[in-house]
Amino acid sequence: MEAIYLYDGTFEGFLTTVFQVFEEKQYKAKIVKPKHYQPDMFVNTSDVVTDMSKAKRVWRSLNLKATKMGANQLRKAFLSEIKGIENVLLRYIIYAYSTESFINIDYSNKDVLRVSQIAQMVGREKHRMEAFVRFKLTKDGYYFAEIEPDFNIIPLIEKHFKDRYADQEWVIYDRKRKYGIHYDLNSVQTVVFENTSYQSAEDVNLLDESEVPYQKLWKDYFDSTNIESRKNMKLHKQHVPKRYWKHLSEKQPS
């Protein structure tokens, strides 16, 4: 009988599930988030309780078995949140443990290629977000940015921003997933705002008085770097897809 594992949607939860799949030898199992699950009376479902120590064991082992690069690709692909990605990852992992050689470079295997391609997509958006985050200085003296990425890339960009903006307090908030990260000059913490208390950076009353003038300087700078006789909007949109424009101050109408 087909087995289904329901997990909490976190990466640790997924790793715990992998542990359980191997323990119970349910290699044909499906791993699903509750929100993607449609009850079916003919299958055997089990709820997985996330266990940090099991997750850690699996993660360490994956780093050895699939190499560090392979393990990082698995994590990135997981953060894509693509429906059904858990099962691609599971097949990849089963394949990794079934052979002697490192497999993360076997691009002729469809799961390996798929994981590497999705990881690449997620990696691209991570890189984009490192570029497209636009901080706004608030009255309280911290820098605030809102993003709406396709993939859940906040865990991937945390280090970049912490290393770079070490001397200013900042918050990056994912409006789609309704959580963010806050750097308080010492460490980075996850923050979740209640819907009622959340004030968007679009509210000008929250901003420092120098904020709007600097946005204008930046937009004017952006406009004056353009060479009209070389205009190429197709290329422009390829580099800065429209879905990101909303939070880019230089792309706002004047």
Place this chain on the structure above:
Amino acid sequence: MSFDRINEKLNILADAAKYDVSCASSGSDRKNKNKGLGNASKMGICHSYTQDGRCVSLLKILLTNHCIFDCAYCVTRKSNDVQRAAFKVQEVVDLTINFYRRNYIEGLFLSSGIFKSADYTMERLVAVAKKLREEENFNGYIHLKSIPGASDELMYEAGLYADRLSVNIEIPTKKGLKLLAPDKKREDFLKPMNKVKNEIVKYTNEKKVLKSTPVYAPAGQSTQMIVGASGESDKDIMYASNFFYKNYKLKRVYYSGYVPISNDSRLPSLGSPVPMLRENRLYQTDWLLRFYGFGVQELLNEQHPNLDIAIDPKLSWALRNLNHFPINVNTADKHLLARVPGLGMQSVYKIVQARKFRSLNWDHLKKIGVALNRARYFLICNSKDYEKRDLTVEQIRSQILQNTSSKYQGYYNNQLSLFN
């Protein structure tokens, strides 16, 4: 500070700086020191893109557009009737820091018109960089222009604060330079470039012995050449590039299609199109030299002084050298694979890894991302279905052209008809 006044200056001085195409912020991995502001990203980050599709990575401005020179191709030339402005050192520092803190930019690219003298100008540029590093504890990227003719002492100091230094050659031939920029001598360009090269070599050697040696221009040097302003051939341009890559260890040479800015009879007239496709072919050639193991004389020589506009330079080379093909994708050395049209270095890497596991066929190659419309004439793989006919160069060429679409198509079809 008055935002309106700054805004006015910024518009003038950013507009004048935009013809410098380099906006690279890569190649340096300067770390954030003592919980200061910023660091450099080894791979560089483009924070935005202009409507013409160029990367915006740095705050790229001139300190001033006052200039004592009168180079015909330059928008800030002495005789040009444009609005002039100048930034104060502190104004550039404030703009840089405030843009950087908002994650607009990777750092500063500061250039300048030459006012009073080369050294006087260079000194101001160095002063900005020094202030950013020492007073603001800024560790982001700084690109300074080396002013032709600047003294060795100033160039030395510039490298201590900047990540990259560049001096633009602009015109690849001596003859062209004499015609369009009579005030400038080639030696003046080479002098600062040579000083910086020697210091980089010295610092790199010292670093091997003593790890605490400070960094000196970690992202190296670059230059730029204008394409289509002085009637030069592609061979003139690429041989000059090759010379600079070899002798001055440059990180990059940029090619900038000439944007007509004046009615000077020595130059293409206003309204003539920017040679964007030619620029693109030159960049492709540059890449073949730097990453694909090609020698410049293989791609451009006495018989072929100009690149084929309709097809890329690698395909063009392959069609002239059909005797090297087809090669077997499952056994060929990676240097040979890199020479196959339609295979980029990414694909070469993936092929070399993937063929360890199984013999590859067309389907595998397609999934890996090989451009089979070009590659299939030059490859055999684990399949009986390969190109068996003995096609002539012309047949392959026209078949490939038929099966590709390019946004430039109208452009080169027109150009071709000129010769027919």
